Amino acid sequence: MDLSLSDEQKQLQDAAERFVRDKYAFENRRKIAATDKGWLAENWAQMAELGWLGMSFSEEDGGYGGGSIETMIVMEQFGKGLVLEPFLPTVVLGGGMIARAGSKAQKEALLAPMIEGKKQFAFAWLERQSRYNLADVSLKAEKSGSGYTLSGHKGVVYNAASADNIVVLARTAGAAREEKGLTLFLVDGKAKGLSRRDYPTQDSLRASELTFDKVSVGADAVLGKVDGAFPVVEEAVDRAIVALCAEATGCMDAINAATLEYIKTRKQFGVPIGKFQVLQHRMVDCFTNAQEARSMTLMATLKIDDEDSVVRRKAASGAKVQIGKSGKFCGQSAVQMHGGMGVTDELSVSHYFKRLTMIDLMFGNQQHHLTRYSNLAMAA
Amino acid sequence: MDLSLKPEHQAFADEVRAFARENLSPATRAKTLSGRHYDKDDHVVWQKALGRKGWLAYTWPRKYGGPGFDVTQRFLFENVLAEEGAPRIIPFGVKMVGPVIYTFGSDEQKERFLPGIRSSEVAWCQGYSEPGAGSDLANLRTRAERDGDHYVVNGQKTWTSYAHWGDWIFCLVRTDAKAKPQEGISFLLIDMKTPGVTVRPILMLDGAHAVNDVFFDNVKVPVANRIGKENEGWTCAKFLLANERLGIAEVPASKRGVRSLWELNDDPALKEKIADVDLQVQALEMSELRALSTMALGGAPGPEVSTLKVRGSEIQQRIAELAMEAVGEYAAPYQPDLLFRETNETPVGPDHAPPAAPRYFNMRKTSIYGGSTEIQKNIVSKAILGL
Numbered sequence: 001m002d003l004s005l006s007d008e009q010k011q012l013q014d015a016a017e018r019f020v021r022d023k024y025a026f027e028n029r030r031k032i033a034a035t036d037k038g039w040l041a042e043n044w045a046q047m048a049e050l051g052w053l054g055m056s057f058s059e060e061d062g063g064y065g066g067g068s069i070e071t072m073i074v075m076e077q078f079g080k081g082l083v084l085e086p087f088l089p090t091v092v093l094g095g096g097m098i099a100r101a102g103s104k105a106q107k108e109a110l111l112a113p114m115i116e117g118k119k120q121f122a123f124a125w126l127e128r129q130s131r132y133n134l135a136d137v138s139l140k141a142e143k144s145g146s147g148y149t150l151s152g153h154k155g156v157v158y159n160a161a162s163a164d165n166i167v168v169l170a171r172t173a174g175a176a177r178e179e180k181g182l183t184l185f186l187v188d189g190k191a192k193g194l195s196r197r198d199y200p201t202q203d204s205l206r207a208s209e210l211t212f213d214k215v216s217v218g219a220d221a222v223l224g225k226v227d228g229a230f231p232v233v234e235e236a237v238d239r240a241i242v243a244l245c246a247e248a249t250g251c252m253d254a255i256n257a258a259t260l261e262y263i264k265t266r267k268q269f270g271v272p273i274g275k276f277q278v279l280q281h282r283m284v285d286c287f288t289n290a291q292e293a294r295s296m297t298l299m300a301t302l303k304i305d306d307e308d309s310v311v312r313r314k315a316a317s318g319a320k321v322q323i324g325k326s327g328k329f330c331g332q333s334a335v336q337m338h339g340g341m342g343v344t345d346e347l348s349v350s351h352y353f354k355r356l357t358m359i360d361l362m363f364g365n366q367q368h369h370l371t372r373y374s375n376l377a378m379a380a
Numbered sequence: 381m382d383l384s385l386k387p388e389h390q391a392f393a394d395e396v397r398a399f400a401r402e403n404l405s406p407a408t409r410a411k412t413l414s415g416r417h418y419d420k421d422d423h424v425v426w427q428k429a430l431g432r433k434g435w436l437a438y439t440w441p442r443k444y445g446g447p448g449f450d451v452t453q454r455f456l457f458e459n460v461l462a463e464e465g466a467p468r469i470i471p472f473g474v475k476m477v478g479p480v481i482y483t484f485g486s487d488e489q490k491e492r493f494l495p496g497i498r499s500s501e502v503a504w505c506q507g508y509s510e511p512g513a514g515s516d517l518a519n520l521r522t523r524a525e526r527d528g529d530h531y532v533v534n535g536q537k538t539w540t541s542y543a544h545w546g547d548w549i550f551c552l553v554r555t556d557a558k559a560k561p562q563e564g565i566s567f568l569l570i571d572m573k574t575p576g577v578t579v580r581p582i583l584m585l586d587g588a589h590a591v592n593d594v595f596f597d598n599v600k601v602p603v604a605n606r607i608g609k610e611n612e613g614w615t616c617a618k619f620l621l622a623n624e625r626l627g628i629a630e631v632p633a634s635k636r637g638v639r640s641l642w643e644l645n646d647d648p649a650l651k652e653k654i655a656d657v658d659l660q661v662q663a664l665e666m667s668e669l670r671a672l673s674t675m676a677l678g679g680a681p682g683p684e685v686s687t688l689k690v691r692g693s694e695i696q697q698r699i700a701e702l703a704m705e706a707v708g709e710y711a712a713p714y715q716p717d718l719l720f721r722e723t724n725e726t727p728v729g730p731d732h733a734p735p736a737a738p739r740y741f742n743m744r745k746t747s748i749y750g751g752s753t754e755i756q757k758n759i760v761s762k763a764i765l766g767l
Contacts, residue, residue, distance in 0.1 A: 126709055128710075128729065128730070131647075131708050131709075132708060132709070155709075155710065155728070155729065156709050156710065156712050156713065156729075197728065199713045199714065199715065199728055200713075200714050201712040201713060201714055202711070202712055202713075202714045202737045202738070202741075203712075207712060207713065209728055267512070268514075268515060268516040268519070269516050269519075276754070278754055278757070279754070332744060335744045335748075336744070336747060336748065336752070336753070339514055339515070339748050339752065340509075340514065340538075340539050340591075340745070340748055340749070342744070342748075343584055343585050343741070343742065343744055343745045343748070344582055344583065344584060344585065345583040345584060345585055345587065346582070346583070350585035350741070351585075353585070353741070353744075354585065354737075354741060357704075357737065357740070357741070358711075358712055358737075361704075361705075361708060361709055361711055361712065362709065362712075365705060365708070367649050367650070367705070371649065
């Protein structure tokens with residue numbers, strides 16, 4: 001057993017650390033969040049140049065043959081800087097599904113340009129009624145000539161406004177909430193009949209509500225098997241969850257470091273407040289929580305490629321439960337120990353807290369994944 | 381012992397409810413129930429109506445123009461108004477500086493200041509906290525130097541709620557720099573229009589503007605605006621803090637919060653968590669009633685009110701957290717227009733979604749303000765447990 005990083009992986013970690021230090025000082029991040037798109041083209045181009053957009057794809061798909069560990073490494077640093085560029089929707093979700101399910105032609109048309117930084121993606125799955133159920137899909141795709149017509153609604157689609165192509169999960173057969181009968185489609189971001197309502201999210205990302213009013217696509221827009229998309233989606237989402245867990249560990253490191261610094265310097269009753277035992281113990285609990293989060297993230301990263309899907313699913317859900325729990329503890333504690341300063345917009349602490357909170361809600365919160373985990377454990 | 385209401389108290393509750401239904405603006409009520417932010421007018425129009433009825437200063441004795449409610453009436457008054465969706469009465473005039481003035485002020489000061497508080501004509505804010513002097517209040521540095529019949533005030537107050545709406549601010553200032561921390565402090569009333577007073581907004585993590593920094597740059601304050609003796613302001617400060625902690629638990633608002641949680645979601649796992657917080661609210665309410673019952677018999681609330689503040693803030697936080705959990709991923713869209721402004725815009729997602737996450741974030745302050753949870757526990761461990 002060896003849980004250390006290889007030399008190449010260490011170099012990647014250094015490069016990602018440097019990127020965050022150079023580009024994501026907190027005041028810089030505020031400026032990036034206030035731009036039209038909410039992210040910077042020059043940063044995206046640099047990520048492409050550094051090879052990060054292609055690192056987890058096979059060489060035959062035009063990538064550099066890395067994998068989950070590489071994704072974990074950069075996501076962790078992105079978490080430290082609260083990076084806004086749409087790596088997760090484009091590379092992990094969109095790119096991941098195209099690599100897994102796409103035809104040769106689709107990969108050539110989409111994956112190669114994405115790796116070069118020339119195309120971005122979004123993944124539209126959630127609907128008003130879905131809550132966290134990936135199969136609760138009612139957006140309809142009906143056969144029409146050789147292609148399909150899509151009608152319905154999708155919500156909280158991250159990066160939809162910037163995406164060249166949107167991967168849409170649609171129902172081609174079966175009843176609502178049935179896992180069978182789901183199909184993925186690649187829809188042009190500017191397709192006729194597709195309208196968008198864009199908004200910022202609590203944590204300064206960008207998302208949109210999408211309305212599909214008889215959007216026509218050709219047969220070549222089908223990604224993977226007709227009626228058979230669910231396993232592809234579930235796996236991609238599990239991978240996204242593990243990437244989010246890595247981002248969260250970075251957030252926790254940063255927020256804990258800020259809190260530790262604060263309680264060492266802020267004085268009350270004539271001493272630094274870190275001299276008070278109640279805060280010392282709480283800080284220790286923060287540290288412990290971040291350790292547990294890091295351990296579970298690593299475990300899930302190492303199991304996410306397992307051939308047995310039960311192993312993969314349990315690992316993703318298990319890590320997500322831990323990240324939800326630890327993220328909440330570290331976030332709430334940081335705010336409490338910073339006192340009033342912690343609830344202001346001025347300090348980065350509140351922004352880490354908001355991101356950690358939103359990560360808990362993405363793709364299923366603690367409660368949802370605890371239930372999923374216990375169902376899988378009981379079935380095994 | 382008896383929990384049920386006497387007929388005259390039931391009649392009083394009905395009267396309060398009828399008054400609220402007649403006088404509370406439907407727009408203000410809608411803001412309460414949906415969790416959106418109030419404008420100054422929401423508060424002032426409502427408080428003036430209460431003032432005209434003689435109910436605004438509902439905790440004051442008759443002698444100073446209060447309605448002379450007994451403790452049961454006070455309890456019913458707060459609960460019924462919360463149920464009807466009334467905004468919380470801004471406490472700085474009625475609950476804080478008013479009682480300080482009628483307890484420690486001169487007759488002239490009582491005549492000058494109390495009527496404007498009772499009628500809500502004059503808006504107050506509280507100048508206690510400073511950078512470096514929050515929970516450690518005695519560490520305050522704002523200084524007032526005597527110059528004939530004036531003080532010259534210099535320094536900074538922070539976390540000043542509604543300073544941007546305030547006509548007057550009551551302040552703790554240092555009048556003797558050489559004295560021990562808790563001595564040498566005086567209690568001053570300052571007109572916000574005095575030259576040298578500047579208010580700077582502090583934006584909170586949900587984008588809201590409710591608190592401020594207040595700067596004093598050579599502000600001239602008549603000595604006649606000092607309450608109590610010079611260098612003995614700590615007496616007023618302590619009196620005020622004890623008054624503040626009872627009621628800061630916000631039981632009526634939490635009861636309303638739990639009721640709306642029950643209506644939100646059918647997820648059985650969530651229902652269990654709602655049941656749990658529902659029971660916590662009941663325990664807290666009962667504890668508050670016990671404290672009130674002691675007061676009804678002539679006793680004073682003891683340091684155990686600190687435990688009410690601790691639990692009360694935890695419960696408010698938990699309710700906000702569950703409301704956000706019920707919304708799921710639709711908590712993500714940030715829609716400030718729907719929180720802060722009059723608008724016909726349709727929310728993204730369910731109607732109750734837009735305030736859910738901002739409220740959760742914002743409610744983290746409840747365990748910090750009014751003496752943090754850590755400070756309240758210190759009080760209990762020292763004063764009750766003798767540790």
